[in-house]
Amino acid sequence: MKSILPLVLLFTLISCATPETLRDQYNVSWVKSRKEVPQENWIYTVMPRDRMASFCITSQNLACAWVTPYTQCDIYLPIGYTQYMKWHEEQHCKGWTH
Numbered sequence: 016m017k018s019i020l021p022l023v024l025l026f027t028l029i030s031c032a033t034p035e036t037l038r039d040q041y042n043v044s045w046v047k048s049r050k051e052v053p054q055e056n057w058i059y060t061v062m063p064r065d066r067m068a069s070f071c072i073t074s075q076n077l078a079c080a081w082v083t084p085y086t087q088c089d090i091y092l093p094i095g096y097t098q099y100m101k102w103h104e105e106q107h108c109k110g111w112t113h
């Protein structure tokens with residue numbers, strides 16, 4: 016039993032230190048970096064594409080999510096958004112970054 020203990024501790028340290036990752040359909044590499052905001056606190060706002068810049072900082076952002084850790088996630092999407100855009104922003108609410 017004594018000889019197994021160091022291995023168990025090593026495994027625990029490795030599993031804590033290795034971040035959870037995923038790669039999506041557009042080859043975006045994601046890392047789990049914070050705790051998920053509860054889904055009931057996700058707030059969706061859909062607006063004309065030409066208004067997105069004032070919410071998402073630059074007009075190059077097709078959509079965005081502002082995350083207040085643990086408490087709220089504001090998702091901004093343009094009219095006619097794709098399912099991927101919605102999914103992408105929701106991943107930010109779930110604590111993933113890329």
Ligand SMILES: [Zn+2]
Binds near residue numbers: 113
């Ligand atoms: Zn993103």
